[in-house]
Amino acid sequence: MGEGRAWLGLGCGLAGCRFLLLSLLSLLSLAVIIQPLGRNPAGTPILAEMRLEPGRVMAEFGADGWGELIRDGKHTLGRFDDRLVDAAAEVVRDSWRPSPPPGWVTFVPSARQPGLMPDFAGRLAESLGLPCLGVVEHRRDAEPQKSMPDERRRYENVLGTFGVKPSAKLPSEPVLLLDDIVNSRWTLTLVGAELRRAGVAAVHPFALADSSGLGASITVLGAACPFA
Numbered sequence: 001m002g003e004g005r006a007w008l009g010l011g012c013g014l015a016g017c018r019f020l021l022l023s024l025l026s027l028l029s030l031a032v033i034i035q036p037l038g039r040n041p042a043g044t045p046i047l048a049e050m051r052l053e054p055g056r057v058m059a060e061f062g063a064d065g066w067g068e069l070i071r072d073g074k075h076t077l078g079r080f081d082d083r084l085v086d087a088a089a090e091v092v093r094d095s096w097r098p099s100p101p102p103g104w105v106t107f108v109p110s111a112r113q114p115g116l117m118p119d120f121a122g123r124l125a126e127s128l129g130l131p132c133l134g135v136v137e138h139r140r141d142a143e144p145q146k147s148m149p150d151e152r153r154r155y156e157n158v159l160g161t162f163g164v165k166p167s168a169k170l171p172s173e174p175v176l177l178l179d180d181i182v183n184s185r186w187t188l189t190l191v192g193a194e195l196r197r198a199g200v201a202a203v204h205p206f207a208l209a210d211s212s213g214l215g216a217s218i219t220v221l222g223a224a225c226p227f228a
Contacts, residue, residue: 032057034182034205037189041152050193053174055205056096057182058088060213070209074180078113080120084208089127091206092176098204103173105132108162108191110180111141120208121178130176135168136191145183146211154184162191164198174202182207 034055039045059066066087073080092098105125107117118134125132142161148154164170175195179188182205192203 032210034185034188034207037185041155046189046193050196052177052189052192053098053202053204055177055188055207056091057207057210058084058091059209061181061209061211067209070180074113074116078116080116080180080208082123085120085123085127088124088206088208092124092128098174098176100174100202102130102176102202102204104171105130105176105178106135106195107132107178108180108187109134109136109138111138117178117180120180124178125176128176133168133170135165135170136162136194137165139163145187148184151184155186158184158186158190162187162194164194168198170195170198170200172199172201174204175200177203177205179205179207181209181211183210183212 034052034057036052036054037046038051059070061067062071066084069081069084073084105121105128107121109118110116118132121134122132138161140161142157145154145157148157177188177192177195182188188205188207192205195203
C-alpha cells in the first residue's frame with residue numbers, strides 16, 4: 001500500500017507531487033492554438049502566402065504547472081527545464097503533428113537573453129530529430145509587447161525589429177518557428193512573413209507561454225492543468 005501511495009504522489013511531499021503532476025500533464029497533450037492574424041491594424045490583408053500556419057502555445061505564463069517552469073526558466077534560471085523540452089516535443093510530435101511537417105527548426109532571438117532560445121531550440125530540435133538553424137536576427141530594440149496600449153502600437157513596436165540574416169541559407173522546407181512568450185502574435189506574424197518571403201514553404205509557430213491574458217486568440221486543447 002505504501003508503494004502505491006508513493007507512486008501516486010500521495011506520500012512524496014509537495015515537490016514530488018508537483019513533479020509527478022507536471023510529468024502526467026505532458027501525457028495529456030495540453031496546448032492551445034495560435035490563430036494566424038489575417039490583417040494589420042490598418043485593415044490591410046496579410047497575403048495568404050505570407051501568413052503563418054495555425055500554431056501552438058503550451059501554457060499561460062506563470063500559471064501553475066508548465067507556466068511556472070517557463071517563468072522560472074526565463075526570469076530566474078536563464079535556461080528552460082528539460083521537462084519543458086520533453087513536453088514540447090510530445091506536443092509537436094504526438095498531438096499537434098503540424099502539416100506539412102517541418103523539416104527544420106528556428107527561433108525568435110532575444111536581445112535581453114541571447115542564449116535562452118538558441119539553447120531551448122537546439123534541445124527541442126535534437127529531440128525531434130531536426131536541424132536547428134539560427135537564421136533570424138535582431139535588428140533594433142523594442143519595448144515589451146505587453147507594455148503597448150493598443151494593437152497599432154504593438155504592430156509598430158515589432159515592425160522592423162527582426163529580419164532574416166543576409167548571409168543565411170534557408171531550406172525551403174516548412175519550419176517550426178519558436179518563441180518563448182506570445183502576446184500580440186505580431187512578433188511571430190512578422191518574423192514568419194520574413195521567412196516566407198525568403199522562400200520557406202510554411203511556418204508553424206510554437207510558443208512556450210501566452211502572456212496576453214485575453215484568451216481571444218487561443219483555443220484550449222486537451223485537459224486543464226491538474227493543479228491549476
